[in-house]
Amino acid sequence: MSNINSQLMENPDRAFELAFFINPKFKDVVDHYQFVWATSNELQFKNIYNRQTLHVPYDSDLLKWIAQAPKNLSLSGSKVSFWNGEKQLKLFFKLQEE
Numbered sequence: 001m002s003n004i005n006s007q008l009m010e011n012p013d014r015a016f017e018l019a020f021f022i023n024p025k026f027k028d029v030v031d032h033y034q035f036v037w038a039t040s041n042e043l044q045f046k047n048i049y050n051r052q053t054l055h056v057p058y059d060s061d062l063l064k065w066i067a068q069a070p071k072n073l074s075l076s077g078s079k080v081s082f083w084n085g086e087k088q089l090k091l092f093f094k095l096q097e098e
Contacts, residue, residue, distance in 0.1 A: 005060070008038035015043050018063075019056045021078065026056070062089075072096045 008015045012035040019026050026033075033054060037044040043056040066075055076094040080087065 003040040005038040005040055008043070018058060019043055019045065021075065022056055022058055024077075026054075066091075069093070 008018070015035050015038055016030065020030075032047050032049060033045040034048055035043070036046045036053070040060050041057060043058065045054045045056070046052075047054065069075075072095060073093045074096060075091060077092040079090045079092070081090060082088065
């Protein structure tokens with residue numbers, strides 16, 4: 001399968017970090033899930049109790065852009081909102097002292 005994200009498949013901790021960033025409420029139930037799969041645009045976690053799969057979509061281009069941000073900036077959060085009827089993703093960066 002060509003759209004497997006091998007970096008996330010080899011590093012489940014990074015997949016969990018990404019899921020926490022995308023959906024901060026996931027931290028509240030993380031003990032109920034195990035990481036099973038990562039594609040170029042989706043993470044999948046399996047609930048260990050009911051075996052249902054949680055799908056967490058993400059944008060790989062956005063992650064590349066964030067990775068190229070200046071070193072004194074770190075992503076501290078995000079928020080989905082609407083403005084003039086359009087869905088928007090707002091990103092918040094922390095400016096670190098040098």
